Amino acid sequence: MSLRARILAGELVVGPFQKTPSPQVTELLGRGGVDFVVVDQEHAPIGIEALDLIALAGRASGLPVLIRASHAAGPAIWPALDLGCAGVMVPHIRSAREAVTVAEAMKYARGRGFSPSGRAGNYGRMNPADYRARSDAETVFLAQIEDAAALPHLDEIAAVPEVDVLFIGPQDLALSLGCTGDAPEMQAAIDQVAAAAQHHGKAAGLFVGDPAQIAPMRARGISVFVCGSDQGLLQGGARRLMAASRDS
Template sequence: MTDLRARVRAGERLTGCFVKTPSPQVVELLGMAGMDFVVADREHAPIGTGALDLMALAGRAVGLPLLIRSRTAEAAEIWPALDMGCSGVMVPHVRTAAEARAVAGAMKYAHGRGFSPSGRAGGYGSLPAVDYRRAQDETTVFLAQIEDAAALEHLDEIAAVPEVDALFVGPADLSLSLGCAADAPELAAAIGRVTQAAHRVRKAAGLFVTDPASIAAHAARGVTVFVCGSDQGLILGGARRLMAAARA
């Protein structure tokens, strides 16, 4: 499997989508389609632990890095997914550097994550403990979601947390927090502030988009990590196009 964290840190343009259907087959198909990564959306979809375990297995089978969008920043929400073999986490509503450091503590063995190599990520105990610990700390990805107006006052401090790999804008929540429309200049300016803060410390900037046609324009402004829609949107859009063609 590709080292997603190295690619994020290198500033490659990477595109994935949310996965809201608790299905390993969906993950397998998205990997076969060539996506750079996908994010299992435990915040807004009914993805339980058992389903996530099979989704992580499917992702590894096709070389597709699977992250989770966690429901909270609690350690118990994060480390089990990493033990299953997920490649990292997207954590919603990171507002301060202290919150980002707490997530780092849940993710990284060097910062206190409870150690066990007995899961899929540790080769079910077959990997040397030292090598496994080092590999986990070096490769697990942390996308800190910037979704609150309050976070805009702490962008430099959040980005400076060493374990943060990207500042990732959730535009829907951020526009609500700012009290503006999704196409308002205020939101565009906020996305620019996030991107600039990330770049000041050589971190990546990420963004959720609904239209793949918008990716090029955002990339020109320095955004490199994109989550575009979801598996549900891809199925719905494809089915609608099929039916429109069939009825033409």
């Protein structure tokens, strides 16, 4: 079952951001059993050449690789899909029109430029019609909700057929709302996003820094979690190592 199918079925899926431009890190995360990884091209130094190797490592380890695009324009989106990435997270989606712009860059049925010659098309060995259908059916779109201006438009964003996940960016959303992450306004916004997603048969997602946050947020209707990053996992492991060594 594809990652998109799992998400739309309401399964709990969890994965980290990857901020290090290293295919070995991707391979290790895959061997660690995470459901997916989101390669951060918005806030980390990961270009197309590094992404090519990361996508290759994801394929080799059976790990779906998504990207967090730098913006909603097509050239920030479709090259990753040609490389074999499973989908995209796009920041600052504030309207249905912005979501449609992403859909047009992702889906062949929406007019995305076609070439089966990349990794996603098995280097031209897939039947072109089968490749187009499979790509459109399996690529996943996570629309980041991280602006107060997006909240009045949640229903129309969720109604865009290609949007699979309304994904809350809590830090930016709290900043936009002018509050802290634990403020009542922020908690109300989380519930509002989850309700809009559920109403339209979509999933709701959230970034969390601590896996202990997953269970209570799952109870509030969130099913897609990005938890921490490869950097945090490495630092956390190093700190646990040193704490244990000093206690011995």
